[in-house]
Amino acid sequence: MAESPAYTDYHPRWLRRRLSTYWWLEKPSYLAFVLREGSCLFVGWFVVYLLLLMRGVLQGDAAYQEFLAWSARPSVLVLNIISFLFLVYHAITFFDAAPRALSIHVGKTRVPEWIVGASHYAAWVVASALVCWLVLGS
Amino acid sequence: MIRRQPEPFLWMLFSAGGVVSAMLMPALVFLFGVAFPLRWLPPPDHEHMRGLLGNPLVALVLLGLCVLSLFHWAHRFRHTLYDGLQIKHLEEVIATICYGGAVIGSAAAAYLLWQAQ
Numbered sequence: 037m038a039e040s041p042a043y044t045d046y047h048p049r050w051l052r053r054r055l056s057t058y059w060w061l062e063k064p065s066y067l068a069f070v071l072r073e074g075s076c077l078f079v080g081w082f083v084v085y086l087l088l089l090m091r092g093v094l095q096g097d098a099a100y101q102e103f104l105a106w107s108a109r110p111s112v113l114v115l116n117i118i119s120f121l122f123l124v125y126h127a128i129t130f131f132d133a134a135p136r137a138l139s140i141h142v143g144k145t146r147v148p149e150w151i152v153g154a155s156h157y158a159a160w161v162v163a164s165a166l167v168c169w170l171v172l173g174s
Numbered sequence: 175m176i177r178r179q180p181e182p183f184l185w186m187l188f189s190a191g192g193v194v195s196a197m198l199m200p201a202l203v204f205l206f207g208v209a210f211p212l213r214w215l216p217p218p219d220h221e222h223m224r225g226l227l228g229n230p231l232v233a234l235v236l237l238g239l240c241v242l243s244l245f246h247w248a249h250r251f252r253h254t255l256y257d258g259l260q261i262k263h264l265e266e267v268i269a270t271i272c273y274g275g276a277v278i279g280s281a282a283a284a285y286l287l288w289q290a291q
Contacts, residue, residue, distance in 0.1 A: 055260065073254040079195045080247035082203055083240050083279060089206060090236070090286045093227055097220040108211040116207025123203055127196035137189075164201035170232070171205055172215065173222055 075126035078119040085116070131156040184249050184273075191246025194239050227290035240283035241276075248272035 056062075060070040092103030106112060134156050135149035210217040226232050252272040256262050 057259070060258065070254075070258065073250055073258070076247045076250035076254070079191075079199065079243050080251070082195075082199055082207075083243050083247070083283075085207065086202070086236070086240060087279070087282055087286065090227060090283075090290070093220065093223045094286060094289055100220045100223060104210065104217055107206065113208070113211050116203055116211070120200065120203045120208055123195070123200045126192070127200055130192045130196045134193075160197055160200075163197040167198060167201040168205065170226060171202075171218055173218060 071122075071125065072129045075122045075129075078122040079126065081115070082119055082123065127160060131160065184245070187242060187245035188249035189246075191242035191244070191249075195243040195246060198235075198239055199243070224290075227287065230291060233287040233290060237283055237287050241280040244276035244279045244283075245273075248276040 060066040089103055092099040107116070131153060135152040138152055140147040140152060205215070209215045227236075249272070252268055255268050256265070261268070
């Protein structure tokens with residue numbers, strides 16, 4: 037080793053197997069992973085959508101009606117239908133992971149995983165009902 | 175000297191945002207993104223919506239939802255870009271865009287909800 041190799045930040049290039057850009061299409065489990073991670077795009081989009089809705093409401097009835105008309109445009113509607121599917125997928129993956137991330141102990145015994153998981157789903161149902169009740173009015 | 179690592183804090187925001195968005199967003203996007211535009215349900219009138227935003231408790235929940243969800247997006251998107259597209263060398267640019275975007279969106283949410291009070 038007479039020559040001193042150039043310093044690189046990461047792994048030496050010659051030990052790396054070239055990974056295809058489309059590696060996530062190779063297995064269903066890889067695709068599920070990418071879809072789960074990709075759900076964050078729809079979380080971000082929906083915050084933008086909420087901000088637009090709030091701005092419309094604040095600006096008055098005309099702006100609110102304009103927002104409602106805009107939300108019914110096919111491109112926006114299709115995006116929101118896809119968002120709904122991704123957000124449900126996001127919720128399921130998050131609640132399914134919760135029992136593994138959250139270990140709750142009562143005294144010295146650990147609360148069984150299914151109880152932690154089930155309570156998340158129960159809270160989801162209650163929260164969704166509360167949202168509908170508040171928005172739709174009694 | 176204590177070296178402060180931002181990663182655990184950012185992960186906490188990611189995790190909290192994941193839970194809050196999972197709890198509230200499916201119902202909200204179903205109502206405002208699907209059911210009202212398709213006229214499955216009549217959309218609430220302006221007065222009702224204005225009253226909701228003017229309620230401090232509702233505003234606080236909406237602010238928490240917006241802020242935490244934005245940081246959830248920023249954190250997950252940043253890591254997905256690193257891992258998925260193998261562009262680790264753009265680390266600083268991506269982090270700036272992601273968390274910067276989350277900060278700007280949070281400020282917008284705070285401003286709007288403050289105005290509603």
